[in-house]
Amino acid sequence: MNAQIIDGKAFAQGLRERVAERTAQFSERAGRVPGLAVVLVGEDPASQVYVRSKHKATVAAGMASFEHRLPAETAQDELLALVASLNADDAVDGILVQLPLPAHIDENAVIAAISPDKDVDGFHPVNAGRLATGLDGFVPCTPLGCLMLLKDRLGNLSGLDAVVIGRSNIVGKPMAQLLIRESCTVTVAHSRTRDLPALVRRADIVVAAVGLPEMVKGDWLKPGAAVIDVGINRVEGKLVGDVDFASAAPVAGAITPVPGGVGPMTIAVLLRNTLVAAHRNAGIAFEAGTL
Numbered sequence: 001m002n003a004q005i006i007d008g009k010a011f012a013q014g015l016r017e018r019v020a021e022r023t024a025q026f027s028e029r030a031g032r033v034p035g036l037a038v039v040l041v042g043e044d045p046a047s048q049v050y051v052r053s054k055h056k057a058t059v060a061a062g063m064a065s066f067e068h069r070l071p072a073e074t075a076q077d078e079l080l081a082l083v084a085s086l087n088a089d090d091a092v093d094g095i096l097v098q099l100p101l102p103a104h105i106d107e108n109a110v111i112a113a114i115s116p117d118k119d120v121d122g123f124h125p126v127n128a129g130r131l132a133t134g135l136d137g138f139v140p141c142t143p144l145g146c147l148m149l150l151k152d153r154l155g156n157l158s159g160l161d162a163v164v165i166g167r168s169n170i171v172g173k174p175m176a177q178l179l180i181r182e183s184c185t186v187t188v189a190h191s192r193t194r195d196l197p198a199l200v201r202r203a204d205i206v207v208a209a210v211g212l213p214e215m216v217k218g219d220w221l222k223p224g225a226a227v228i229d230v231g232i233n234r235v236e237g238k239l240v241g242d243v244d245f246a247s248a249a250p251v252a253g254a255i256t257p258v259p260g261g262v263g264p265m266t267i268a269v270l271l272r273n274t275l276v277a278a279h280r281n282a283g284i285a286f287e288a289g290t291l
């Protein structure tokens with residue numbers, strides 16, 4: 001058997017086109033375009049690349065993009081003041097502060113300062129709580145993108161065994177919440193997990209989000225499993241995931257590549273969340289439909 005490759009890039013392209021159509025309808029009705037503010041502190045080259053591609057995708061979808069680039073030595077109070085002004089700005093529907101922030105800034109304090117109704121990253125504790133309790137709110141872009149790919153491939157996920165490797169607030173935990181909501185039996189594994197290969201071997205769905213290059217091996221997988229690789233690791237100038245693709249692809253039923261899998265979904269879902277935020281802020285009902 002050889003896995004179907006899940007083409008996240010193509011799926012993301014389709015999602016972006018649907019978002020663009022719905023953005024045009026929104027703008028017609030509301031008399032303004034949705035706006036996304038992206039804040040980048042410092043000169044980290046990888047972050048600059050992401051912010052650049054977010055900007056291009058935002059404009060391509062018909063939205064306004066407000067970029068704020070601050071020097072690495074920006075004081076936390078200055079950043080908090082900028083967030084407060086974006087919270088108060090009616091042209092701004094969504095706010096994203098690019099992580100990681102420089103070490104002298106308390107990330108949790110900055111995330112908490114973003115209005116939960118503009119928190120299109122879904123990182124604010126209020127949105128994490130909404131997700132955990134089944135209330136409407138913003139869901140982090142990467143896990144929501146992973147879920148879209150899984151549902152597109154597998155349909156109903158009810159009763160499936162899922163293993164999420166990684167327990168971060170931005171991927172592992174919200175991914176587990178989303179899979180619980182889909183009625184999967186979810187196990188969250190992490191660096192202290194005792195027998196990871198044995199755990200993974202039972203899973204119909206494996207989501208790898210640990211940040212260790214090619215850690216998950218093909219002989220850990222149950223034949224036919226759906227494998228979602230969230231890892232983005234730069235190794236010898238090459239981009240590789242957290243899954244050893246060469247050994248996993250012959251065993252898996254379906255697998256996302258890196259690049260071209262989950263990464264492009266993250267940006268497409270960010271636009272989707274910004275469109276949802278615009279509807280809420282304008283008091284226009286949002287029909288999820290194919291979004």
Ligand SMILES: Nc1nc(=O)c2c([nH]1)NC[C@@H]1CN(c3ccc(C(=O)N[C@@H](CCC(=O)O)C(=O)O)cc3)C=[N+]21
Nearest residue numbers: 050096097098099100121259260261262263264266267
């Ligand atoms: N507040 C915040 N929100 C984020 O959503 C956020 C963040 N901070 N900090 C950094 C991470 C990383 N991230 C990615 C987005 C797109 C790709 C992506 O499009 N990747 C392409 C390849 C890109 C390349 O070649 O480097 C792919 O996988 O095919 C990857 C990673 C969003 N992040």
